[in-house]
Amino acid sequence: MFNSLKGLVVTLVSTMNGLRAPVTRQYPDSGNLLGKRDEPTPVKDRFMGFPALTWDDEVGEPFCTSCMVCIRGCPTQCMTSVMKDNPLHEQEKSSRRKIVDSFEINLNRCILCGICVEVCNFDAIVMSHEHEMSTSNRNGDRLDLPALLEIGFKFQKDTDWIPPTKRVKVPKGGAAEESKTPAEAESP
Amino acid sequence: MTQTSENIVPNAEPVEMLLNMGPQHPSTHGVFRMVLWVDGEKIVDVVPHIGYLHRGSEKLCEGEQYNQVITLFDRMDYIANFNNEHVYVRAVEKLMGMEVSERSEYIRVILCELNRIASHMLFIATMGLDAGAMTPSMFCFRGRERIQGLFESVSGARMMHNYFRIGGLKEDVPDDFVAQVREVLELVKKDTEESDKLLSFNEIFLARLKNIAVMSAEDAIDYGLTGPCLRASGVDYDVRKAAPYSVYDRFDFDVPIGLDGDCWDRYYLRVQEVYQSIRIVEQALDQLPDGEVTSSLGRRLLRPPAGEVYVRGENPRGEIGVYLNSDGSDKPYRIKVRPPSFCNLSALRQMLKDSWIADSVVILGALDIVLGEVDR
Amino acid sequence: MPATILLAISLGDFIWLVIALFIMFSALSGVVLSLTWLERKVLGRLQLRLGPTRTGPMGLMQPVADALKLILKEDIIPASSEKALFWVAPIIVVISAFMIWVTIPGTQNAVIQNLDLGLFYIIAFSVVGILGLVLAGWGSANKYGTLGGLRAAAQLISYEIPIIMVAISMAMLAQSLDLREIVNGQDDYIYFLIQPLGLALFFIAGLAEVGRTPFDIYFAESEIVGGPFVEYSGAHWSVFFLAEYINTFAIAALTVILFFGGWSGPGLTGDWGIIYFLLKVYLVIMVIFWIRGTFPRLRIDQLMAFAWKVMVPMSFLTIVMTAVYQFYGWPAWSLTAMSTTGLVVVGIVIYKKMTAPSKLVAETRSRRAALEAQRRLPATGGGD
Ligand code: SF4
Numbered sequence: 001m002f003n004s005l006k007g008l009v010v011t012l013v014s015t016m017n018g019l020r021a022p023v024t025r026q027y028p029d030s031g032n033l034l035g036k037r038d039e040p041t042p043v044k045d046r047f048m049g050f051p052a053l054t055w056d057d058e059v060g061e062p063f064c065t066s067c068m069v070c071i072r073g074c075p076t077q078c079m080t081s082v083m084k085d086n087p088l089h090e091q092e093k094s095s096r097r098k099i100v101d102s103f104e105i106n107l108n109r110c111i112l113c114g115i116c117v118e119v120c121n122f123d124a125i126v127m128s129h130e131h132e133m134s135t136s137n138r139n140g141d142r143l144d145l146p147a148l149l150e151i152g153f154k155f156q157k158d159t160d161w162i163p164p165t166k167r168v169k170v171p172k173g174g175a176a177e178e179s180k181t182p183a184e185a186e187s188p
Numbered sequence: 189m190t191q192t193s194e195n196i197v198p199n200a201e202p203v204e205m206l207l208n209m210g211p212q213h214p215s216t217h218g219v220f221r222m223v224l225w226v227d228g229e230k231i232v233d234v235v236p237h238i239g240y241l242h243r244g245s246e247k248l249c250e251g252e253q254y255n256q257v258i259t260l261f262d263r264m265d266y267i268a269n270f271n272n273e274h275v276y277v278r279a280v281e282k283l284m285g286m287e288v289s290e291r292s293e294y295i296r297v298i299l300c301e302l303n304r305i306a307s308h309m310l311f312i313a314t315m316g317l318d319a320g321a322m323t324p325s326m327f328c329f330r331g332r333e334r335i336q337g338l339f340e341s342v343s344g345a346r347m348m349h350n351y352f353r354i355g356g357l358k359e360d361v362p363d364d365f366v367a368q369v370r371e372v373l374e375l376v377k378k379d380t381e382e383s384d385k386l387l388s389f390n391e392i393f394l395a396r397l398k399n400i401a402v403m404s405a406e407d408a409i410d411y412g413l414t415g416p417c418l419r420a421s422g423v424d425y426d427v428r429k430a431a432p433y434s435v436y437d438r439f440d441f442d443v444p445i446g447l448d449g450d451c452w453d454r455y456y457l458r459v460q461e462v463y464q465s466i467r468i469v470e471q472a473l474d475q476l477p478d479g480e481v482t483s484s485l486g487r488r489l490l491r492p493p494a495g496e497v498y499v500r501g502e503n504p505r506g507e508i509g510v511y512l513n514s515d516g517s518d519k520p521y522r523i524k525v526r527p528p529s530f531c532n533l534s535a536l537r538q539m540l541k542d543s544w545i546a547d548s549v550v551i552l553g554a555l556d557i558v559l560g561e562v563d564r
Numbered sequence: 565m566p567a568t569i570l571l572a573i574s575l576g577d578f579i580w581l582v583i584a585l586f587i588m589f590s591a592l593s594g595v596v597l598s599l600t601w602l603e604r605k606v607l608g609r610l611q612l613r614l615g616p617t618r619t620g621p622m623g624l625m626q627p628v629a630d631a632l633k634l635i636l637k638e639d640i641i642p643a644s645s646e647k648a649l650f651w652v653a654p655i656i657v658v659i660s661a662f663m664i665w666v667t668i669p670g671t672q673n674a675v676i677q678n679l680d681l682g683l684f685y686i687i688a689f690s691v692v693g694i695l696g697l698v699l700a701g702w703g704s705a706n707k708y709g710t711l712g713g714l715r716a717a718a719q720l721i722s723y724e725i726p727i728i729m730v731a732i733s734m735a736m737l738a739q740s741l742d743l744r745e746i747v748n749g750q751d752d753y754i755y756f757l758i759q760p761l762g763l764a765l766f767f768i769a770g771l772a773e774v775g776r777t778p779f780d781i782y783f784a785e786s787e788i789v790g791g792p793f794v795e796y797s798g799a800h801w802s803v804f805f806l807a808e809y810i811n812t813f814a815i816a817a818l819t820v821i822l823f824f825g826g827w828s829g830p831g832l833t834g835d836w837g838i839i840y841f842l843l844k845v846y847l848v849i850m851v852i853f854w855i856r857g858t859f860p861r862l863r864i865d866q867l868m869a870f871a872w873k874v875m876v877p878m879s880f881l882t883i884v885m886t887a888v889y890q891f892y893g894w895p896a897w898s899l900t901a902m903s904t905t906g907l908v909v910v911g912i913v914i915y916k917k918m919t920a921p922s923k924l925v926a927e928t929r930s931r932r933a934a935l936e937a938q939r940r941l942p943a944t945g946g947g948d
């Protein structure tokens with residue numbers, strides 16, 4: 001009896017809390033009680049959306065050399081690609097001897113595991129933040145090279161992407177980390 | 189169905205009715221199907237049917253490279269992905285005789301325990317729904333959502349993380365990880381307390397769950413129950429304590445046990461396990477060492493030596509075992525999983541006999557099966 | 565207005581009746597729309613959600629959208645069903661639900677046809693609805709439906725008895741079965757004050773009667789997936805839905821009329837009392853939603869045991885108390901005292917019955933604590 005009454009109180013109190021700060025985040029916008037619509041529902045920095053190819057701005061060509069490493073590493077075999085000789089290399093503009101000619105990812109098969117990004121040696125593929133790509137035809141999510149580059153370009157622009165191999169390595173276990181961990185351990 | 193009605197219920201009276209429950213039933217937790225023999229509202233017998241979610245995961249594993257198999261393990265018990273990944277990477281590491289850095293072990297344990305909390309929260313939610321209470325589910329989903337958000341910021345995915353690697357992790361956790369986890373833990377503790385207050389001792393809930401489907405300790409052991417279902421019957425057995433793996437031997441935590449072995453014990457034990465997991469995570473955060481987390485193997489193709497290993501671990505649902513047989517190539521020769529849900533499900537018939545139809549959903553809910561793991 | 569004999573009504577009266585029925589029908593439909601919206605909002609807030617927000621401001625158009633969807637949706641009739649029963653069942657349910665409202669007064673004058681035997685009429689018609697549920701369950705040729713129909717029959721008939729008993733004792737207090745008289749009888753003090761036991765019984769039985777949580781057993785979604793309604797879809801299903809909400813509204817209205825003095829309240833006189841009436845009714849309904857957002861569901865055997873072991877004897881007791889009070893002409897507080905004692909007894913009975921497992925739990929916990937203390941001592945020594 002008393003526990004039931006306690007339960008009634010709990011729900012009532014949660015109503016009060018709910019009125020003040022409901023936990024719902026509305027999709028796709030995060031509109032609140034008064035119907036105000038703010039920024040779209042954010043994703044975390046590391047969010048793994050659909051894979052996309054990156055664009056090398058310095059040279060003006062894709063990073064991808066179509067080396068097939070990611071294609072062999074993909075657990076669902078959802079990618080194909082074809083390689084060609086790089087015309088820019090012949091003109092001494094680019095260091096890549098081979099370049100991607102065509103690339104296709106069947107996003108309906110992709111399981112967003114990120115293995116392709118991990119194995120690529122050329123920083124050529126990223127997990128973009130794109131995750132809303134439903135289409136109404138069966139093969140609507142087979143993306144070819146331009147589409148992938150477009151998603152990738154948007155991702156690069158949005159996140160100020162730097163190729164992982166060119167990133168400055170933060171020293172691991174160095175002083176920066178050392179000083180932080182105990183400080184945070186005490187804070188709560 | 190190989191059994192005919194005659195050999196299940198030898199003296200079935202014509203008044204008894206065959207009631208099909210599932211695979212599209214809101215309370216069979218996925219695509220489980222059971223055919224109930226009911227006499228009015230009483231269950232006389234039950235024939236469970238599994239296999240609706242069979243994806244041949246074990247066979248698929250044989251066609252994938254060692255690092256790709258992790259994605260398949262993610263999808264077996266899709267509520268406790270990190271725990272599944274953990275036991276698999278431990279199996280390969282054992283086969284290769286590999287040392288894993290302290291830091292990555294600690295992060296693994298933190299993530300696994302957080303995943304245990306998330307899984308148990310989902311259990312509490314569905315338990316409430318099965319018993320007819322809607323609100324606890326929302327309270328628990330709030331807490332689970334916080335943990336999922338944390339996972340997203342760590343691994344980039346909310347459920348299918350693919351974050352553990354053989355010999356380490358995919359990448360180090362974000363800089364504010366420790367602070368984030370502490371914040372989430374505080375909130376999750378509050379959420380759990382709230383739903384605990386709302387549901388656990390509610391008289392109607394007690395009346396629905398107490399003394400339902402009592403399993404004695406002997407029966408539970410005979411049926412091969414593991415995890416909370418076994419401990420609810422009073423058997424003090426937890427792989428984390430019985431055969432400590434990873435860094436579990438460095439933490440001080442209790443293994444809650446039930447004494448009556450009924451549905452309520454199975455429920456409440458999980459609520460308590462949430463608190464214990466929070467304790468473990470707090471200790472692990474305090475002890476979290478620095479160091480490398482990515483494996484020295486880098487992205488090289490793994491070719492473990494020929495041989496076989498069996499590794500077990502404590503999943504939220506019970507003891508998971510992975511048998512791994514390697515022939516020295518880059519793909520496992522055979523992987524066999526001992527899924528806790530599947531083994532726990534074997535006790536269903538004894539539990540359901542002579543209970544009410546309304547109890548069947550509660551009993552099934554208290555077993556906490558995940559069909560992805562039962563059918564694999 | 566004296567009671568009109570239906571067979572001898574004039575044309576004018578007949579036209580008035582048709583218009584009045586039409587008004588009632590529209591008003592009740594509006595009420596149902598408001599209730600569905602309110603239920604979703606209230607439940608949402610109880611559960612830290614928002615409820616509907618997208619259709620119209622604050623999701624106000626959601627019920628309209630729902631209604632449109634339900635009407636336009638394909639109405640699937642299972643091939644193996646008893647077509648006639650399948651068709652007629654929702655009609656029986658909804659007509660009985662509407663018929664109750666013919667005689668429920670909103671104020672002294674806001675009533676379509678006041679009957680001297682109003683309470684009797686309401687009880688009689690509310691039983692008819694059960695027939696519809698049983699037919700629906702049987703006619704849909706679905707085992708879940710059949711189970712649900714049978715559960716409905718058992719549950720609703722069992723809880724009809726306490727409702728009738730309590731209603732009778734209230735009628736005894738007012739010395740009339742006419743609902744207007746009952747409200748007028750509460751001028752001095754509302755009956756809730758002198759018969760709290762009656763209110764408790766009536767409210768609980770009312771919850772069971774309209775199948776709200778914790779008594780939503782006959783359509784328990786997680787067990788028998790909708791019971792009698794499992795095969796219904798589209799317009800047919802919406803008719804059941806309509807009936808369910810009208811019944812909820814009716815039970816709340818009856819609670820208000822029998823125990824909370826109907827439309828009487830300070831300040832407003834005459835037909836303005838309907839504001840009080842609606843206010844009170846919606847408050848009672850909020851409580852119903854609140855309970856729905858908190859409690860789990862009972863099991864059918866516990867439900868029946870509760871009905872026959874607690875509700876029925878206690879409702880007999882209310883009659884006896886009221887009779888004694890009326891016969892000896894004792895002061896009002898004596899009935900209050902008796903009734904409160906009864907309520908306490910009920911509370912203790914429920915407490916004893918329902919906390920039996922709870923005691924077990926306490927025992928288990930202490931045993932477990934002892935065990936754990938034992939186990940922990942050699943292991944860690946220091947504890948945490
Ligand atoms: S994306 Fe990377 S791994 Fe894949 S083909 Fe291109 S360069 Fe090779």
Ligand code: SF4
Binds near residue numbers: 077110
């Ligand atoms: S994310 Fe995984 S599944 Fe998708 S393309 Fe990359 S490797 Fe293949």
